[in-house]
Amino acid sequence: MSKRIVVLGGSFAGMTAAIELKNKLADEVDVTVVSKAADFLFMPSMIWVPFGLRTRADIMFPLQPVFEKKGVHFVHDEAVRLDLPEKRVETKQGQKLEYDYLVIATGPKLNYAAIPGFVPEEGNVQSIFSIDAAERAKVAFDAFLENPGPVVIGGAQGTGCFGAAYEFLFNFAHQLKKHGIADKAPLTFVTAEPFLAHFGIGGFGPGTKMTEWFFKNLDITGITNVSVKEFRRGEVELSNGQVLKHAFAMFAPSFLGIDAVRACADVTTAAGFVKVKETYQTEKYPEVYAAGVAVQVDPPGPTEVPCGVPKTGYLSEEMAKVVVHNIVADIEGHPKVSLSPGAIDAKCVLDAGNTGIIMTSDHLLEPRGHAWLIPGPEAHWAKLAFEKYFLATHKRGMV
Ligand SMILES: Cc1cc2nc3c(=O)[nH]c(=O)nc-3n(C[C@H](O)[C@H](O)[C@H](O)COP(=O)(O)OP(=O)(O)OC[C@H]3O[C@@H](n4cnc5c(N)ncnc54)[C@H](O)[C@@H]3O)c2cc1C
Incomplete structure (x- = not known):
């Protein structure tokens, strides 16, 4: 049988x-x-x-x-x-x-329930972690374009999905430039990580240096090692006492x-x-x-x-x-x-709108034999090509 x-x-x-x-x-x-x-x-x-x-x-x-x-x-x-x-x-x-x-x-x-005011339907903060939430974030982004202001993007305490938060941040910066409103919308990244590009795994090769370079180049303020106390309409309160006002916010939740x-x-x-x-x-x-x-x-x-x-x-x-x-x-x-x-080996692309970073290592966690990061526009093209390849093959049951 x-x-x-x-x-x-x-x-x-x-x-x-x-x-x-x-x-x-x-x-x-x-x-x-x-x-x-x-x-x-x-x-x-x-x-x-x-x-x-x-x-x-x-x-x-x-x-x-x-x-x-x-x-x-x-x-x-x-x-x-x-x-x-x-x-x-x-x-x-x-x-x-x-x-x-x-x-x-x-x-x-x-786990939106972990932080008061986090549930995306309440409209205090956006999410890209379900298709319904991402579509609501589009409505919020369209409204933001009409009335731009400060932007706060981040990874909340306990999340394991910092990569998506960084990608969204860099894509946001790209969109601000594209729409010619970068001067009206200062970008702040808030993260539970002890330092930028820690990713919950102690870092990845020269990722921190590279991310710091991206932050400097795109004029992004980074606030590390903090948790979120509460999301309220138009503002987010952090564990260090800071209250950040914003016209748009998106955070990665914990799972x-x-x-x-x-x-x-x-x-x-x-x-x-x-x-x-x-x-x-x-x-x-x-x-x-x-x-x-x-x-x-x-x-x-x-x-x-x-x-x-x-x-x-x-x-x-x-x-x-x-x-x-x-x-x-x-x-x-x-x-x-x-x-x-x-x-298990790691393979990932961190997209930044028209550029990005290809990340690959022999092991996800230390000890690693190598952890390579390849920055440049080819990373963006690699992500686009992979999306097309993945969808075309998986729709046909080729895994
Ligand atoms: C915004 C975003 C960007 C990302 N970017 C990348 C990236 O660039 N590269 C990368 O490698 N990864 C990326 N990820 C991570 C990647 O999407 C996840 O690692 C992957 O989806 C995990 O796959 P999974 O099958 O374990 O779980 P999921 O994809 O979460 O799937 C879970 C499945 O279980 C089903 N399910 C849930 N509850 C039940 C239930 N009670 N009964 C029956 N079925 C149930 C769901 O319907 C779904 O089919 C990203 C994630 C997000 C959210």
Whole structure:
């Protein structure tokens, strides 16, 4: 009888895991993806939505036809309860899915509740962390163009997504120049990081020097090592007592694990991320795997203000490939591989509108053999080319 594999989440980690499992094991497995979202969203392009450079149609595609083509069952529904001892997932619409293997790839719950006034719908501060929020940020940006003023962009305490905040900042600076209003809109970057380009991982090669150069060149003020106390209409209050007035603000929130996963306290941290071994299996339930943002990755060291580790799309896909290798190994009786998230290589582009920085290293975390940063317009073109390549291939189920 074929093994039943349930994959929760249909994004970078979930889509890679589901399609690779089917590619490798064909009829030996019955793969079902449960996803709260009906569509795939290419999140790296969300930095451009507020500027009208991308719409949801440009960066989203429906999951159903992709999975159907690959012979993967697709359930557009939300997992609300994971009964790990009984090997069963329950969904909001009342489905009960039994499994032999479970892959948790549910990404983050955005933790706006951690800071008063942060919920983007309240309109005190914008977000680019969901497509609805990014579209609201576009409305706010259009209004800002009519009436420009100070801009505050940042990474809130606990976030692991500093990269997106920097990209949005540099793209904002590019837009100010393009619209000829840079002199009317001073830019401030506020971050929980102890220094610029720390990224929650102690820095990345010469990234801090390069970022400082960008800040100087673009006339951006950086405020590091602070947390946000409160967002209010037109202002943000920081832990150091500063109150920054603004005509536009955008902050990256901290993440939690999604509720149904967080409820599985025997395999998760208090924040709801899945504690896995280097095989991406949980200790207590060897048939339960996790990949992507859902996985707990410990920061390499403490910081005064809490910072999360960046869990990028590339890292999420690489984790999913290890999960696939190990489920195949389990079914076929081969040895499993172990690869901690920190030992996975890093590949990323930090876009700045018409230039940027290509970042690559052999390991995400120290010790690294190399961490290279290549600044210049080719970084921007690389991001554009990668977006097109990624969307074209993934729409066809090529992961
Ligand atoms: C603005 C922005 C810019 C970024 N830029 C880059 C970049 O340039 N390069 C890069 O590598 N990474 C970038 N990232 C990070 C990248 O998007 C994430 O690493 C990636 O999305 C993580 O993939 P994932 O599959 O782990 O989780 P997610 O992409 O968050 O997907 C989670 C999936 O789980 C589903 N789900 C959630 N809850 C449930 C539930 N209860 N039941 C069923 N399904 C559920 C969701 O619908 C979704 O399908 C960026 C992120 C943002 C927000």
